Amino acid sequence: MTPLESNAAPEFTQAVAQATADVYARVRSVVPEVEWPVHAPYVDAIQKLKKTRGAVVLAHNYQTPEIFHGVADLSGDSLALAQQAAETDASIIVMCGVHFMAETAKILSPEKTVLIPDLEAGCSLASSITGADVRLLRERYPGVPVVTYVNTSADVKAESDICCTSSNAVEVVESLGVDRVIFLPDEYLGKYVSGKTDVEVILWQGHCEVHERFTAGDLRDYRASYPGIQIYAHPECPPDVLTEADYVGSTSGL
Template identity: 70%
Template sequence: MSAAAALAYTPEVAKATAPIFERMSRVVPAVEWPFHAPLIHAINSLKRERNAVVLAHNYQTPEIFHGVADIVGDSLALARKAATADADVIVMAGVHFMAETAKLLNPGKIVLMPDMSAGCSLADSITGADIRLLRQRYPGVPVVTYVNTSADVKAESDICCTSGNAVQVVESLGVDRVLFLPDEYLAKYVATQTKVGIIAWKGHCEVHERFTGDQLREYRARFDGLTIIAHPECPPDVLAASDFVGSTAQMIDYVGDHRPARVLMVTECSMSDNVATGLPDVEFIRPCNLCPHMKRITLSNILESLQTMEPRVEIDPAVADRARVAVERMIAVGR
């Protein structure tokens, strides 16, 4: 039996975790709490012992996002905050490329990835060798690479970007055209927002590519007064059928600022749960597309990772030095 399985929901644990449950009680059923609370209590205690922080992406489940995370956000926010994390250990509750980015920006710290198989369809869609071939085909054209890529790919790039700063990054280069990799739909969206020519790759997010414009029109017909906001990794017909397009952080800000009576967030469905906890006056309509990779991260494997201090993310120094430049250039654009 694992250490996690042996944990008990004692009165002490119930008392210590009660304020945490209160924050997420709208989205986590009370019947589930005795299973989550002992793990949350153990993780938060062990974080103090290890001088560790947990970074959690917006797509993590509420018990992770609200229960054990110290830093939350989209890829850009996590990259920025990882660079200044005041801890000896960083635990990435996200997917593998995010853990690599944290290691690139914090080479002297231990970076733990609770499940090394938590990957990404976008990251898997392109390799460093692909970029080298593209440079031969398009000599002199700068390569802008989405952060949803491996360190090997970042090392072959001129600069990275996220969905939140893609247009700003592209325009910061002062050129007529760029190679924009690997998300085809994000590239098409960026092309509508800038005069810079965009050469795209055909990578897709397996969560966002499943949404359709017809789906959204059906939701509008069923729910009066529905506001639809979508992530730019979605296909063009989805973006055209939406009221607002933005990164996960921009979507969260939009809901918080506008407080629509009813909203549909066209992205990974755990994010709606995480946002709903603080907005009781907003009704969230949830078309649920789950990211199978994000869901590989659990309270149990976060705890086990902190207990064993494994698995650790390591990057070949020759790759890391070049990849770090691309990420740091991205962060500098926003300063």
């Protein structure tokens, strides 16, 4: 029985230090040495537990180093993780990400057990809209197709006509062959799409609370402090940030 199975807090021992030495070598530039004795026992215990349970651990690109490098078997952006979950032979999927990512993995792998370590792991963007909101939009704009970003709940996806990622949003919108669409829920991604197509894009005012914090002024300050740097931005950032950036792309593209 592993410490995690017995609910006992795992301890940092010489054996644990040796078992996790390769992992720490990969993360030592971002995880202070004084913190590793806290993380290492859990890294070791999780590695052992997932083998006994036949589980595979998926971690989003935004995860912390000790999870991303220490316990994850597969990593990627939200859609890539769901696709990898569908392709793996493991019967148990542990999704180290927010709630909608676990939902998407379950949609693509209905026969598998999908676990999320923290039920409170939410997303401000996904929480900005509900299935009821989508139904009201359909009443307001009858006949207009709904294009929904994959960073949404299963409830919202079920009310939509088609889903897209940040990397194929423009392509998906244009594939419908219509003059206008409802694009949900990210306002900034929708504006980015609108600037890349002649299709009229009806927007919803949903935002990622992290991406919307960046400003064009921040980028100019970085350029002043680090002459010659390249700045990459995700299309969930405000439009003036995208204008100031050198490259705009999806998580995997970045």
